[in-house]
Amino acid sequence: MPKLGMAPIRRQQLIDATIAAIGESGFSNITVSRISQVAGVSAGIIHHYFGGKNELLEAAMRSLLRDLHAQTLAHLAGLHDSESRVRAIIDANFTPSQFSPQAVTAWLAFWSQAPYVPALRRLQRVNAARLQSNLLVELRRLLPDPEAKRTAAWVSALIDGLSLRSALAGGTLDGEAARALVHAQLDCILSRSTDSH
Amino acid sequence: MPKLGMAPIRRQQLIDATIAAIGESGFSNITVSRISQVAGVSAGIIHHYFGGKNELLEAAMRSLLRDLHAQTLAHLAGLHDSESRVRAIIDANFTPSQFSPQAVTAWLAFWSQAPYVPALRRLQRVNAARLQSNLLVELRRLLPDPEAKRTAAWVSALIDGLSLRSALAGGTLDGEAARALVHAQLDCILSRSTDSH
Amino acid sequence: MPKLGMAPIRRQQLIDATIAAIGESGFSNITVSRISQVAGVSAGIIHHYFGGKNELLEAAMRSLLRDLHAQTLAHLAGLHDSESRVRAIIDANFTPSQFSPQAVTAWLAFWSQAPYVPALRRLQRVNAARLQSNLLVELRRLLPDPEAKRTAAWVSALIDGLSLRSALAGGTLDGEAARALVHAQLDCILSRSTDSH
Amino acid sequence: MPKLGMAPIRRQQLIDATIAAIGESGFSNITVSRISQVAGVSAGIIHHYFGGKNELLEAAMRSLLRDLHAQTLAHLAGLHDSESRVRAIIDANFTPSQFSPQAVTAWLAFWSQAPYVPALRRLQRVNAARLQSNLLVELRRLLPDPEAKRTAAWVSALIDGLSLRSALAGGTLDGEAARALVHAQLDCILSRSTDSH
DNA sequence: TATGAATGAGGATTCATTCAT
DNA sequence: AATGAATGAATCCTCATTCAT
Numbered sequence: 156m157p158k159l160g161m162a163p164i165r166r167q168q169l170i171d172a173t174i175a176a177i178g179e180s181g182f183s184n185i186t187v188s189r190i191s192q193v194a195g196v197s198a199g200i201i202h203h204y205f206g207g208k209n210e211l212l213e214a215a216m217r218s219l220l221r222d223l224h225a226q227t228l229a230h231l232a233g234l235h236d237s238e239s240r241v242r243a244i245i246d247a248n249f250t251p252s253q254f255s256p257q258a259v260t261a262w263l264a265f266w267s268q269a270p271y272v273p274a275l276r277r278l279q280r281v282n283a284a285r286l287q288s289n290l291l292v293e294l295r296r297l298l299p300d301p302e303a304k305r306t307a308a309w310v311s312a313l314i315d316g317l318s319l320r321s322a323l324a325g326g327t328l329d330g331e332a333a334r335a336l337v338h339a340q341l342d343c344i345l346s347r348s349t350d351s352h
Numbered sequence: 353m354p355k356l357g358m359a360p361i362r363r364q365q366l367i368d369a370t371i372a373a374i375g376e377s378g379f380s381n382i383t384v385s386r387i388s389q390v391a392g393v394s395a396g397i398i399h400h401y402f403g404g405k406n407e408l409l410e411a412a413m414r415s416l417l418r419d420l421h422a423q424t425l426a427h428l429a430g431l432h433d434s435e436s437r438v439r440a441i442i443d444a445n446f447t448p449s450q451f452s453p454q455a456v457t458a459w460l461a462f463w464s465q466a467p468y469v470p471a472l473r474r475l476q477r478v479n480a481a482r483l484q485s486n487l488l489v490e491l492r493r494l495l496p497d498p499e500a501k502r503t504a505a506w507v508s509a510l511i512d513g514l515s516l517r518s519a520l521a522g523g524t525l526d527g528e529a530a531r532a533l534v535h536a537q538l539d540c541i542l543s544r545s546t547d548s549h
Numbered sequence: 550m551p552k553l554g555m556a557p558i559r560r561q562q563l564i565d566a567t568i569a570a571i572g573e574s575g576f577s578n579i580t581v582s583r584i585s586q587v588a589g590v591s592a593g594i595i596h597h598y599f600g601g602k603n604e605l606l607e608a609a610m611r612s613l614l615r616d617l618h619a620q621t622l623a624h625l626a627g628l629h630d631s632e633s634r635v636r637a638i639i640d641a642n643f644t645p646s647q648f649s650p651q652a653v654t655a656w657l658a659f660w661s662q663a664p665y666v667p668a669l670r671r672l673q674r675v676n677a678a679r680l681q682s683n684l685l686v687e688l689r690r691l692l693p694d695p696e697a698k699r700t701a702a703w704v705s706a707l708i709d710g711l712s713l714r715s716a717l718a719g720g721t722l723d724g725e726a727a728r729a730l731v732h733a734q735l736d737c738i739l740s741r742s743t744d745s746h
Numbered sequence: 747m748p749k750l751g752m753a754p755i756r757r758q759q760l761i762d763a764t765i766a767a768i769g770e771s772g773f774s775n776i777t778v779s780r781i782s783q784v785a786g787v788s789a790g791i792i793h794h795y796f797g798g799k800n801e802l803l804e805a806a807m808r809s810l811l812r813d814l815h816a817q818t819l820a821h822l823a824g825l826h827d828s829e830s831r832v833r834a835i836i837d838a839n840f841t842p843s844q845f846s847p848q849a850v851t852a853w854l855a856f857w858s859q860a861p862y863v864p865a866l867r868r869l870q871r872v873n874a875a876r877l878q879s880n881l882l883v884e885l886r887r888l889l890p891d892p893e894a895k896r897t898a899a900w901v902s903a904l905i906d907g908l909s910l911r912s913a914l915a916g917g918t919l920d921g922e923a924a925r926a927l928v929h930a931q932l933d934c935i936l937s938r939s940t941d942s943h
Numbered sequence: 944t945a946t947g948a949a950t951g952a953g954g955a956t957t958c959a960t961t962c963a964t
Numbered sequence: 965a966a967t968g969a970a971t972g973a974a975t976c977c978t979c980a981t982t983c984a985t
Contacts, residue, residue, distance in 0.1 A: 161965075181468040183380035187959060197967045199961080208959065260467060267464030269520055270457060271378040279520055309533050313506060316513020323466055323476055336506050343540040358948065384976060394950045399977060401948095555969070575862040577774035581955060591971045596956060598969095654861060661858030663914055664851060665772040673914055703927050707900060710907025717860055717870055730900050737934040752944075778980060788946045790982080799980065950982080957975080964967085 166204055166214070169194050173215040178257040182264035187211075213274045216265045219258065220282050226250050227289065237293040238345065241310075242338060244289050248314045249334040256326030263322040266315075286311050297345060306344055313337055363401055363411070366391050370412040375454040379461035384408075410471045413462045416455065417479050423447050424486070434490040435542065438507075439535060441486050445511045446531040453523030460519040463512075483508050494542060503541055510534055560598055560608070563588050567609040572651040576658035581605075607668045610659045613652065614676050620644050621683070631687040632739065635704075636732060638683050642708045643728035650720030657716040660709075680705050691739060700738055707731055757795055757805070760785050764806040769848040773855035778802075804865045807856045810849065811873050817841050818880070828884040829936065832901075833929060835880050839905045840925040847917030854913040857906075877902050888936060897935055904928055 172194035176185050187208050191198040205211040230243035252258060269279040287307050294303040314337060321328040369391035373382050384405050388395040402408040427440035449455060466476040484504055491500040511534060518525040566588035570579050581602050585592040599605040624637035646652060663673040681701050688697040708731060715722040763785035767776050778799050782789040796802040821834035843849060860870040878898050885894040905928060912919040 165965090182464060184468065186957080188957095198959085199968070200966060202960065203965075263464050263467075266516060266520060267379060267460050270460075270522065271381065283517075283520065305533060305536065309510060309537055312513035312517050312533070313510050314513070315516050316509035316511070319463060319512050319516055320480075320509050323463060323480065325467065336502060336509070339502065340506055340537060340540075343537075343544055347540055347544065362948085383974085385974095395976085396951070396978080397949060405976065559969085576858060578862065580953085582953090592955085593957080593972070594970060602955065657858050657861075660910060660914060661773060661854050664854075664916065665775065677911075677914070699927060699930065703904060703931055706907035706911050706927070707904050708907070709910050710903035710905070713857060713906050713910055714874075714903050717857060717874070719861065730896060730903070733896065734900055734931060734934075737931075737938055741934055741938065756944090777978080779978095789980085790947070791945060793981065794944075946983105946985085948982100948984090950980105952979095954978080955976090958973095959971105961969100961971080962967105963969090 162204070165196075165200070167218075169196070169201060169204060169211060170215045170218045173211055174219070174257060174261045177215070177264045178260045181260075182268055209272070209274070212268075213272075213278070215261070216275055216278050219253075219261060219265070220278060222252055223247065223282070224285075226253060237296040241290060241293045241297070241341070244286070244293070245310065245314065245337050245341075246334060248318070249330045251330065254318065254321065254330035254333070256321070259318045259322040259326070262318055283311070286314075302344075306341075310337065310341070313340065359401070362393070362397070364415075366393070366398060366401060366408060367412045367415045370408055371416070371454060371458045374412070374461045375457045378457075379465055406469070406471070409465075409469075410475070412458070413472055413475050416450075416458060416462070417475060419449055420444065420479070421482075423450060434493040438487060438490045438494070438538070441483070441490070442507065442511065442534050442538075443531060445515070446527045448527065451515065451518065451527035451530065453518070456515045456519040456523070459515055480508070483511075499541075503538075507534065507538070510537065556598070559590070559594070561612075563590070563595060563598060563605060564609045564612045567605055568613070568651060568655045571609070571658045572654045575654075576662055603666070603668070606662075606666075607672070609655070610669055610672050613647075613655060613659070614672060616646055617641065617676070618679075620647060631690040635684060635687045635691070635735070638680070638687070639704065639708065639731050639735075640728060642712070643724045645724065648712065648715065648724035648727065650715070653712045653716040653720070656712055677705070680708075696738075700735075704731065704735070707734065753795070756787075756791070758809075760787070760792060760795060760802060761806045761809045764802055765810070765848060765852045768806070768855045769851045772851075773859055800863070800865070803859075803863075804869070806852070807866055807869050810844075810852060810856070811869060813843055814838065814873070815876075817844060828887040832881060832884045832888070832932070835877070835884070836901065836905065836928050836932075837925060839909070840921045842921065845909065845912065845921035845924065847912070850909045850913040850917070853909055874902070877905075893935075897932075901928065901932070904931065 169190065172190050173185070176190045176193050180189070187201050188198045190211070191201055201208070201211055205214060226247040227244055230247045231240055234240050234243055247253070265275055266279065269275040290307040290310055291303060294306050297303070298306060317328070317333040317336065321330075321333065366387065369387050370382070373387045373390050377386065384398050385395050387408070388398055398405070398408055402411060423444040424441055427444045428437055431437050431440055445451070462472055463476065466472040487504040487507055488500060491503050494500070495503060514525070514530040514533065518527075518530065563584065566584050567579070570584045570587050574583065581595050582592045584605070585595055595602070595605055599608060620641040621638055624641045625634055628634050628637055641647070659669055660673065663669045684701040684704055685697060688700050691697070692700060711722070711727040711730065715724075715727065760781065763781050764776070767781045767784050771780070778792050779789045781802070782792055792799070792802055796805060817838040818835055821838045822831055825831050825834055838844070856866055857870065860866045881898040881901055882894060885897050888894070889897060908919070908924040908927065912921075912924065
């Protein structure tokens with residue numbers, strides 16, 4: 156029953172299945188066959204829609220990134236003071252769609268591959284740069300420059316480190332608690348900065 | 353050229369080759385054949401010494417952990433005040449042998465596998481627990497309990513996050529700079545705590 | 550050239566190739582690669598259809614047994630007196646499909662493996678029990694019980710012994726002659742029994 | 747501690763280990779390494795004493811045959827009437843050293859290989875011919891020629907068939923019972939022959 | 944004589960990809 | 965559009981054999 160306009164639906168279905176499959180068996184053990192099984196379609200279809208396994212994996216990572224971007228924009232909407240905006244950027248990384256066991260596992264999988272797969276590395280770099288720059292724009296209004304830069308650096312490292320620990324803990328780590336940890340650290344930096352004025 | 357007592361030498365040689373091979377091609381692409389090539393021996397010997405690929409990988413991770421433990425003990429030697437000890441525990445994670453491009457890449461590889469390989473997961477958990485507990489013992493002498501716990505949590509998450517970013521940056525991230533970032537964050541927490549007294 | 554409904558055809562083709570391959574090189578020397586070569590297909594397909602080498606071997610033995618069962622039923626059809634039925638059961642073991650050089654060789658191969666492979670052992674036991682019981686039902690109408698049992702025992706041992714010798718003789722042993730030997734022995738037992746009445 | 751004259755002892759030790767190893771895992775699964783383990787020596791030594799695995803296997807089969815020959819001679823010693831001698835030849839095949847679970851298993855293993863290994867085939871043929879001829883010499887004094895030949899044929903087939911069934915039954919089949927079965931069959935033939943005189 | 948380290952060929956198996964239907 | 969049969973390359977692993985000690 157081929158339908159017109161099925162392409163985007165099938166593509167998303169396969170991307171979701173990919174992320175689910177990575178979540179259940181890790182990057183080194185996913186097979187095209189397993190993904191297609193999870194998606195409830197035949198193995199051949201993946202090549203029809205994506206050209207190959209690598210392209211599908213790239214599309215899956217791109218999908219995660221797109222979601223993160225959308226979450227960030229949503230959290231920023233309507234906020235104008237810099238501190239709120241910094242905190243909103245942070246929060247976007249801890250929403251259920253980004254910090255669910257499945258999501259953190261998928262992130263870890265993609266990170267582990269990025270150094271060796273140019274397409275994934277590019278995506279990862281663009282994203283890291285974007286987070287850094289988003290944070291920096293706001294932090295520069297709150298802190299002197301060298302400190303703004305340092306702060307952007309540790310904030311993003313801490314976010315990733317918390318994702319990582321969540322993946323390793325098997326999802327035991329609460330997104331809310333993780334988020335609070337970053338904010339508490341930020342409190343310390345910002346309050347001290349305020350004091351010194 | 354079989355020699356008596358070669359076993360420990362060969363084992364270490366193969367473990368080193370494994371870490372090097374992971375560094376150059378990632379976890380999902382390492383092959384027994386590549387490892388043996390890097391080690392300059394035949395592929396069969398790996399089974400002779402380790403029983404199989406999985407056992408070798410486990411031994412390699414165990415070797416990294418052993419090194420971290422040794423570094424920690426070395427950094428702690430002779431220190432008695434708690435703040436110095438906390439900082440020593442942190443520093444052990446940024447020594448060249450733990451923060452080299454090769455090492456951070458290997459860590460990332462093992463992290464990505466741990467959720468799916470019981471033997472690796474066990475090692476990772478034991479190690480995470482040890483770092484946490486080491487930090488906590490000292491932090492409890494410096495901070496009230498809920499804060500000591502929170503601090504131990506973000507310190508270890510930040511350490512891992514920095515390793516991760518170093519691996520993703522392809523080794524561009526300096527170990528010294530990364531280390532300084534953690535210490536600076538710790539300064540903030542400890543100084544505020546002192547102020548409040 | 551994938552076609553719909555190829556499964557049963559391919560399976561039989563691979564089973565036949567397996568028996569042929571065993572016939573030409575024995576059980577310890579058959580390889581998946583050789584079987585697939587005889588069948589004129591790729592090696593991978595065996596795993597597609599049977600899951601693995603062991604399952605294929607089991608299927609091949611099962612196929613031989615099914616044929617023996619079919620031969621037995623065919624020979625028994627329409628016979629009602631016990632002696633004829635005993636002789637028919639015997640004859641089924643000496644038909645061309647069961648006593649051809651290829652078949653006796655395959656039997657020998659399976660026998661040699663049965664003690665170590667549970668699946669094959671099970672098949673062999675079920676079959677031995679069936680032959681024994683088939684013979685016994687009829688012999689009990691011809692002979693007093695202890696003798697019926699003994700006769701069933703030696704008849705089946707003799708049948709297997711003749712198969713074995715045929716395999717060892719490289720097919721020189723004629724099925725017809727072998728069959729006659731069993732019948733002649735049976736004559737002796739049955740005639741003596743008649744005499745004594 | 748190399749000793750003079752160790753060679754024959756080591757050779758026998760390795761042959762015994764080979765038969766034991768075949769008994770525990772079948773022909774297709776024996777490895778040089780397993781045999782040497784059973785013998786309590788290193789794997790390399792097998793090549794020193796036998797030149798290779800195949801030669802060791804041949805030596806092991808030869809050893810079984812030598813034992814059978816010795817048993818036959820021992821059973822024949824002092825017997826002069828033909829019937830006793832026929833029965834003695836039969837009995838030699840059911841002594842513990844030839845009909846033990848280990849022995850019948852080894853026989854089955856060798857039979858299964860004989861068709862494909864010239865050296866083993868030769869041994870098997872010589873032995874079959876010897877049994878046949880031994881029986882025939884005596885049977886010709888008891889029966890008219892065509893019947894003597896037929897009798898020699900089924901007797902040897904029955905002996906082998908009983909060995910085979912013993913191997914397949916996992917040693918459940920009693921040597922004494924098996925032996926009695928052959929003798930009982932022989933009774934029938936010989937008594938009828940006497941009657942007809 | 945005896946060891947066991949080391950090799951390398953060969954085998955089973957997995958899997959991405961292709962393609963006839 | 966979709967299937968799943970089929971392939972063949974790649975991988976892990978086994979094992980007989982060699983050889984320095």
